Amino acid sequence: MRNLFIRRPVFSAVISIVIVLLGLFSVTRLAVESYPPLTPPEIQVQAVYPGATAQDVADAVAAPIEQQLSGMEGLLYFKSANSSDGVMNLSVYFDVSRNPDLAAVDVQNQIARAQPQLPQEVVRNGIVVQKRQTAFLVVLALSSADPRYDTEYLNNYAKIYIDDELKRLPGVGDASTFGQLDFSMLLSLDPDHMAQLGLTVSDVAAAVQEQNATNPAGRIGREPAPPGTQLTIPVITSGRLKEASDFERIIVRGRPDGSLVHLSDIGEARLGARNYDLAGRFDGAPTALTPVFLRPGANALQVKQEVVTRMTELAKNFPPGVRWSIAFDTTPYVTASINEVVKTLFEALLLVTLVVFVFLQSWRATLIPVVAVPVSITGAFFGMQVLGFSVNLLTLFGLVLAIGIVVDDAIVVIENVERIMAEDRVPPAVAADRAMRQVSRALISIVLVLCSVFIPVAFLGGITGLMYKQFAITIAVSVVLSGIVALTLTPALCAVLLRPVPEGATAVAESGPVAKAFNRFFGRFNRGFRAVTERYLGAAGRVIDRPRTFFAAFAVAVALLLVLVRSVPTGFIPSEDKGYFGMLVELPDNASRQRTEAVVKQVEGFLLKQPAINHVVSLVGLNFIQNANQTNAAIMFVMLKPWDDRTTSRDQFATVLGGVNGFLFQLQQTRGFAFNLPEIIGLGTTAGLELNLQDRGVNDITRFAGLTGQFAGDANALPELRGVYPTIRVNTPQLFVQVDREKVKALGISLSELFQTLQASLSTLYINDFNRYGKTYRVQAEAQSRFRQTPEDIGRLYVRGPNQQMVPVSALTRTEFRAGPSVITRFNGFTSSLVVGAPAPGKSSGEMLAAVERLAQDKYASRGVGYAYSGQSYQERASGGQGGLVFALGLVMVFLVLAAQYESWTIPFAVLLGVPFGTLGALFGVWLRGMANDVYVQIGLIVVVGLAAKNAILIVEFANELRAQGRSIREAALEAGRERLRPILMTSFAFILGVTPLLTSSGAGAASRHSIGTGVFFGMLVATLVGVFFIPLFFVAIRSLSERGLVRPGAQGAIPQPTPVAVEGD
Structure with missing residues (x-):
């Protein structure tokens, strides 16, 4: 019975139309972003120890917390920065597979265990634990030329009226204005007046806590009440204070004569900012800056438009003269890079169509395989939505390469149909039916082999595993759909569209100068191709007849491949102009x-x-x-x-x-x-080196800093690096206050009160809170600025003794200048120094890391200096073995699928032996263009493995059939080469020309396109031009060995076993 889909062409068309409709429906709902969510979950912990030095924060806050962190599920590493403003910023990084919410809970639980060891002032200020959003979308700037609206005003306006509005937008992960210019009620105290009145900071704090408090009083008539109670009336008392004048009326002390000391007698209250240490600027003007982060999986372009729309609405209520703008925007790179890939996709389609037309020489025949492209590519969007993928560079790269792949199956069908029509002189429907009987098994084999290469990649872990997954599964979905099209729509279209060509007819039947030009071109092309085919058969025959010589040549190729594997520098992600x-x-x-x-x-x-x-x-x-x-x-x-x-x-x-x-x-x-900046936003701070040198035995921060400086100098002298920059600095002048504890206790003075006086005067003392604009803000005490300008001002502070006498701090302390660190960083529990840098021109990141490791191990490990990577450098080292694993896994899966397909353990080797040529070509092209063997090259190698195997399958499958019909092994191999050379060259050159735009593209994301395009272009070029000569040899050798009984009898299954034909030697 004739093929079902040939008999029912409408049914065949409906299958493809449904695939296209599902794809069109899905593409409008997919997120658009440069990369899928790839960054490891980061949990940020912030604690404040007011007035503490960097060393104080590191010892009293960071160390106790970090001791509790090791051992958490999925933990990669943690690092902290402890600065002289009393702030600890701790970042904890987890494996990309870890749920961020659960990771935050784990960190919170560990901090709770460390809390008893922390200073009470740290606990009272609060320890903030939050998921850190890393996907920067835009940074908004709020500015004004009106001097009334200074940075402090703009900052608070943004925090009150803008931040929460943006956070509520769909797709926004976070929005929080930079800095700590939040309103604060600043109580600026005059230490001289306080000393004259016998007051201390503790007196002020106690008065504020007493008089600035919420005092609920209850209700009159609340139940249980006497019978007949008619009303329930809430009782209201004065609660928290609101205005600066209210705070200035706080009574600090009553005098014996009945007069009162108010806060205004010893200072002033004003509405100021919590902290003035951070200031934002945009294009040279003071500005409030609000970063907006993208929620994982959200559509970057759509979310940006939502932000713009909402800000436009909010701007209608801005004070006169206040305006907003986008100061920093990551979406132009997303848009431009994706547009460039889409442009490349259409260029690839045109080139593929051109190749198919040249080989098939008929618009009707050309239309049939070209139809497979929109069906397969559009349908892939449906698969992407089902699998939770997005439209990003990786999935689009997969679609670009898929264009050259998805036409292959249809080309195999139509080429076979046209050959049968020409040789057997049968109608298109009959020829299509016969062709499908011949090639259906080969088509299924090709689809299974390609899927077996791509699908196992989905099970790899880590960031590179996720990158492989997005790319490989997109191609696999396209390949499956192209197989469906080739088995359903393609034979139906062949039966409907193709026309028998009478013997001696020209390729283009129409008359006219254009038709004549085409006929002349096609005539020359066909004559040339027939000549190439004959020469190919002669060369292939000579290769088969000299197995020792050409197996030796194959061994040389494998040796060259191993040399290239070792000599081509490695990399992670190519650096882009973003x-x-x-x-x-x-x-x-x-x-x-x-x-x-x-x-x-x-x-x-x-x-x-x-x-x-x-x-x-x-x-x-x-x-x-x-x-x-x-x-x-x-x-x-x-x-x-x-x-x-x-x-x-x-x-x-x-x-x-x-x-x-x-x-x-x-x-x-x-x-x-x-x-x-890193290619994937949030993957570290720079796109270059991030090395954390660790004090693992130096035990002296000054000596450790010296060794770090020496390391940076040695690293800068290496040819692989440039701009190596150590971050540790330990020569910051610091004023050391030595407290005479014996004298303090002898005078009956509280040490805690002494230190509180220092903290409140030279830093700020958090007392309690007040409410304004519907928000809660801090009440803080500090000395007036004129009392904290010079070191001598410390001596003008006073503490109270037990006899109510005021004792100057200068009588209890002595001061001296010392050198120390302004910031102490810690990595995985050790004091550390972050060293950043970049590869030297012409050097890859892999060469850079290798050089750094040699230097650290050879010269500094014995001196107590360890090292560990973070950011993009960590991920590059973690992914070091993934490329080889992916390649090996692909080969194993291809072998197993072919073994099952052919019911043979030997025939698959005839296919797999052709793969090294493709790999050799890919790495040679990468080496020739001075590029690195990075993630994109490794992704391309997966494609080369599949397509090189596909070419071999076309020959081996047909040769097996001919052998089963009784042909000799040599004759079967050469005849298979003759019959399959045209579809092999047609599909291979369609793919090669299809990826050519990747090699020559420019603009946003060009480096990534060059990387992936170079590998697949040169890989398929060598696999095609060299592999077609060796595949017949491999088939003859393997089949001959099998039939001689060197393999266990019965391994060939149901394939008939003709009399073995010996392989002649040299």
């Missing part, structure tokens, strides 16, 4: 924020004059690299102009970055560097 970069600016230790801001203004002036730069965002007072607040540091984010506007060499990313670094190098008393 349209923005980061900068760190550091002044000498202890430089004030005002001084730092002056330098930042100078840098902003330089940047905004550069033709390639669009906007500059600055955060003064933040060391982004160390995740610590430092008044002498600033982080800057620079937005470049669109890629189409940066066409000259001076406007290219590397040139701009180099120019900025050159300018920073010339600044006096300033060190800084510009750096590319």
Whole structure:
């Protein structure tokens, strides 16, 4: 009976139409992002120890907490930054498979265990544990030219009226305005007046706690009440204070004469900010900056539009003169890179169509395999939605490569149909039926083999496993759909669209100059192809007749492959021009924020004059690299102009970055560097080296800092690195206050009161809270600024003795300047120093890491210095063995599928032996273009394995059938090569030309496209041009060995066993 789908073409068409409709329905609901959620869950812990030094925070806060963290499920590493402003920022990282909510609960539980060991002031200030959103979407700027609306006002306006509105938008993970300029009731005290009145900070704190409190009084007439009670009336008392004037009327003490001492007698109250150490700027002007983070799986472009729409609505209620703008935006890169891939996708489709047309020489025949492309590609979107994928660079790369793959099955069918029509002179429907009987098994084998290569990748773990999964499963879905199309729609279209070509007819039947030109071209092409086929058969025959020579050549190819595996440098993700970069600016230790801001203004002036730069965002007072607040540091984010506007060499990313670094190098008393941000936002702080040197035996932070500096110097001298930068600094001038404890106790003075006086005067003392604008804010005490300008001011502070006498602090202490760290970082429980850097030009990240490891192990391990990676460097090292595992897994799965298909343990080797040629070509191309064997190259190798096996299957499958019909092994191999050469070349060159745009593309994301395109282009080129000569040899050798009885009898299953034919030697 004739094939069902040939008899029912409408039914065949309906299957494909349903696939397309499902895909179109799904594509509108898929998230759009540059990468899927790949960053490890990060739980951030923040604790504040007011007035403490960096060493105090590290010893009293960080160490007790970190001791409880090890052993949690899925923990990768943790690191903390402990700064001299009393703040500990601890980041805990988990495996990407860990649920972030459960990870946060685990961290919270461990902190609860450490809480009894923490200072009470730390517990009272609160320990914040939260999931940190890492997917930056945009940073909004709120600014005004009106001096009434300063940064403090704008910051609080954003926190009150904007942050929560944005957090409620669908797809927004978080939105929180930078800095701690939240309103605070600042009680600025005059230590001189307090001493004259015999008052201390403790007196003020006690008075505020007593008189600024919520005092519920109950209700009159509440139950149980006497019978006949008619009313229940709430009783209201004065509660928390609201205005500064209310706080100034607080009674601190009553005098014996009946007069009162109010807070206004010893200071003033004013509505200020909680902390002034951090300031935001946008394009050179003070600004409130609000970062908006993307929720995992959300559509970046859609969420940005939601943010813009909501901000436009909120702006209608802004005070006059207040405006908002987008200061930093990651979506242009998402849009541009995806548009470039989509453009490449259409270019690939045109080139594939051209190749198919040249080989098939008929628009009717060309239409049939080309129809498979939209059906398979569009249908893949449905599979992506079912599997929870998004439209991102990885899935789109999969679709680009799939274009050259999905036409293969249809080409195999139509080429066989046309051959049968020409040779047997039968109608298209009969030819289609016969062709399907011949190639159906081969089609199923190809689909199974390709799926067996791609699908197992989904079970790999880690970030690289997720990257492989998104790419490979997308192709696998497309391949399955193309197989369905080839088995259903393609034979039906062949029966309907193809027309018998009379003997001697030209390829293009129409008349006219264009038709004649096509006929001449096709005539020459066909004659040339017949000549190539004959020469191929002659060469293949000679290869078969000289097995020792060519197996030796095969061994040489494998040896070259092993050499390339060892010599091609490794990498992780190629560095891209994302349209923005980061900068760190550091002044000498202890430089004030005002001084730092002056330098930042100078840098902003330089940047905004550069033709390639669009906007500059600055955060003064933040060391982004160390995740610590430092008044002498600033982080800057620079937005470049669109890629189409940066066409000259001076406007290219590397040139701009180099120019900025050159300018920073010339600044006096300033060190800084510009750096590319990680390719996956949230995967570390820079796109280069992140090495944490650890004190594992030095036991002295000054000596450890010296060794760190030596390490950076040695690393900078290595040819693999540049710009190596250690972050540890231990020469920060610090004023050490030595308390004479014996004298303090002899005078009956409380040590806690002495230290509280120091804290409240030189830092701030958190007393309690007040309410305003529907929010809760802090009440804080501090000394007036004129009493904390110089070291001598410490002596002007007073504490009270047991006889009510006021004792100057200078009588109880002595001061001296010492050098110490302004920030102490810890990594996995050890004091550490983060070392950042970048690969030298022409060197890969893998070479950089290898050089750093050699240096650390050979020269510093014996001196008590250990090392550990974080960020992108950690992930690169963690993924080191994944590429080889993926490749080996693909080969094993191909072998098992073919063994099951052929019921043979030997025939699969005839297919697999052709794979090394593709791998050799891929790595040779990568080496030739000076690229690294990164994740994208390894992803491409998976494709090469599948397609090289597919080419071999076409020959081996047909040769097996011919052998079963009684042909000799040599004759079967050569005849299979003759009959399958045209579809092999057609499908291979369709794929090769289809990926050519990846090699030559430019613009956003070009480095990734070059990486994946280079591997698959050269891999398939070599696998096709060399493999077609060796596959017949492999088939003859393996089949001959099998039939000679070197393999266990019965291994060939039901395949008939003709008389063995010997393989001639040289």
